[in-house]
Amino acid sequence: MSELQQRQIQLEVLRYNPETDTAPRYQTYSVPCLEEWVVLDALNYIKDHLDPTLSYRWSCHMAVCGSCGMMVNGEPKLACKAFIHEYKEGQIKVEPMANFPIERDLVTSVEDFITKLASVKPYLIPKEDKPVSAGEFKQTPAELKKFKQYTLCINCMLCYAACPQYALVPEFLGPAAISMAHRYNQDSRDGGRDQRQEVIASDEGVWECSFVGACSEVCPKHVDPAGALQQIKVASTIDWYKEHLMPWMKK
Amino acid sequence: MNSKPYVREVSKTTWFLSHPRYKRYMAREVTCIFIFAYTFLLIAALGALANGQEAFDAFVLGLGGPLGVLFNVVVLIATVYHSLSWFVVTPQAMPIQMGEEFVAGHIIVNAHYGAWAVVSLIILFWGM
């Protein structure tokens, strides 16, 4: 196994402290990075050795907690999965996630997303009542696979940072929240689709989406939120036709 | 409260210039204008037809002129681009699960190409 390579990188970080700044500004740090590092390691180096005042969120360092979303060279990325060796230039630009208000340095507001997530009823609304003592609901591997992909969302919000629709219309429920509704709708144990439909098939719901597809391109967990949204559109359209053209089909 | 979140404004008119993937999206959206334009051509054709054989012949003749051909070629290119850009994303919008596995995306895309080819051939031979 080869020796570890090191390279001096200029990290250009967008900083903002509401108590001392009126607007964000860039600050550049020179960091001796190992090639195998991720951008988060470089930020930690800054925090420990160069500037303890730099603020950012992180925890797991394994791309599963969803804390460390930021823009790296203009692209929404998890800092713990943005590898130094993928940035050949000697300079990397790090900014807080686009489309969200900056609280401080690389920390952005999460509240809007949480509110939207909660609004789609992202929990199982069981089709049938069954006490725990009666054991588990049966679900075949195929039924599991039908929605599995949409359970993988780590709520990192990178998809929101990539979505121009969210940038222009902040009321848009957005990719991750709607995908989570789809996840439960597709679950064989769930019977709550009607309850979610009102929110997700509204103007602020799927119909705000114009299928740019950026969300799916940047999603670090391959959730494919864009796919989920289109599937909901297709299903909602079928609903509409059933209701208006074949009213007798309505339950 | 010390907190004072800073909101970065997004330009309502030039936002799509900021990233290649937005430009690609815009190209897909803009090409639909040509399809829109083509529908006017079809309406004009109908109008000509309603005005009798002579008018329609003149219309068809006009289509064969350089402007007509140019228009058709441009619209064809735009339509092909537009359609293809939708073909690639159909597996996302209409996934098909058979048994446990999902049908691979490229099969769904290729099925669209196939269907397209078949329909084009039928129209071609039917027209001859």
Place this chain on the structure above:
Amino acid sequence: MEIIKADVAIVGAGGAGLRAAIALAEADPKLRIALISKVYPMRSHTCAAEGGAAGVIKSDDSLDLHFSDTVGGGDWLSDQDAVEYFINEAPKELTQLEHWGCPWSREADGSVAVRPFGGMKIKRTWYAADKSGFHILHTLFQTSLKYPSIQRFDEYYATDLLVEDGRCQGLTALEIRSGEMKQFQAGAVIIAAGGGGKMFPFTTNGNIKTGDGMALAYRAGTPLKDMEFVQYHPTGLPNNGILLTEGCRGEGGVLFNKDGRRYLQDYGMGPETPIGQPVLKTMELGPRDRLSQAFWGEQKKGNTVKTPWGDCVLLDMRHLGEKKIDERLPLVRDLCISYLGMDPVKEPIPIRPVVHYMMGGIHTDVQAATRLPGLFAAGECACVSINGANRLGSNSLTELLVFGRRAALSAIAHLQSNQVPSSDTALAAKAKESQNRIQALFDKSNGTESISGLRQEMMDTMEENVGIYRTGEGLAAACEKIAELRQRYANITLTDKTHVYNTDLMQALELGSMLDCAEAVTVGARDRKESRGAHQRLDFTARDDENLLKHSLAHYHPTEPPRIEYLDVVVTKSKPGVRDYSGAKK
């Protein structure tokens, strides 16, 4: 200072905290529940758990077997009444999660699937591919959104418990977003703040695992139990400590030394089992303490592979094939490729033991109650103890659920005892003290110590002296060093004196927690003159049931090292015996 009133305040919104909150909300919708967490709930470290959660469900399994595996795995330091309660509740809790939508992996007939895990005699670990903790956490978080009575205080950092008239009656917490201190007044408090692996440099633990919850209780005068027992997981990625789940071995992965020998057979876990046919409780499916100790043995013998990140052994999963790896261990594959540039489908992966879990924690009884009335604890920060001297993989996730709920029920019982709260002025005075302590950090301008510098010294000390094998000499040195660091901590200086998202301040407070916990670990280890489970002494190599079949309890002192008290282990039906992980016995 703003006062927030609640019936029950919960510190921590990981698996244990969320489970407690839901249990409270379900028991009585009128209860006002304050769920306080220094990170948004879904960022809690439960999300990193990969392998799964143990609970008896299949017909070939039995509660007795789960009991004996757990007690033996814990080297008889587990309290058997607690284990009994735990194994009984486990299947109900895991089924409950299923009813809440947890996407457990399934058998072809639609029933929940189970996988083998180290130290378990029967397959009984429920799993959701290799993202089990992630799915448990998100299922709990999303389910919690159903209950309007759960009021969340996300990104609030708990600083001190409010103890008055001998009872815990709330806490103070910093709203990280504004830097403002808030006083939570509550009839009962549940601590569910997770472990403290970050006191070690090489760990599977995330940045938030700094022992805050343990330190909160400890400083409030209630003891920490069995802190000397720190679990090393045998299979971590060598460069950054990312975990490769025990599920890798459960599914059939094997360990080699540099000569291609399945070296575990040389450490009492043989005879060698054929590749691709793992045998439960044998070889690679031995318990974590034994496997990590075997690594140390190989290192001493010079049998390890040299890598740029130090000595390693090899975890070989190639024979599982791409399909099985992608189905059962997709995250593991992704982590190896991304962070190490190696694909387990194609090559063996270098790994080494990594600090993973703290068996010790806030001393509670089987009701999840601490010695301080009104204070309850659950999850990794608590020590009930079901895990004894060595936790079996996949018992922890279940423990979060079982004792998270238990703590909630006990808190309700406590509320029903209708104790009159202390006067508002008395509580406010306590809160003010806590605020002053933080303010002092801002006011001080002549500090000489750097936060990251002290942290590094602490980590180096722990790694050097409190590792897989320990010596009296090393531990004495560690005790001295940690005591010194605690003193020097009084001289730290904040570079950042602003208030909004002041992570410099967070790190300072977290360092304080870690130092307190580290001292309990080192002193506990120094004084435990035996080898048991994860605590192995080169100078006392045998287990000493005569004198030390006991829990250690560390009592806090602000300036001195902790006082250690011992407490008998509860033994009901399993007398201490030999831990046999050899296949030969069959």
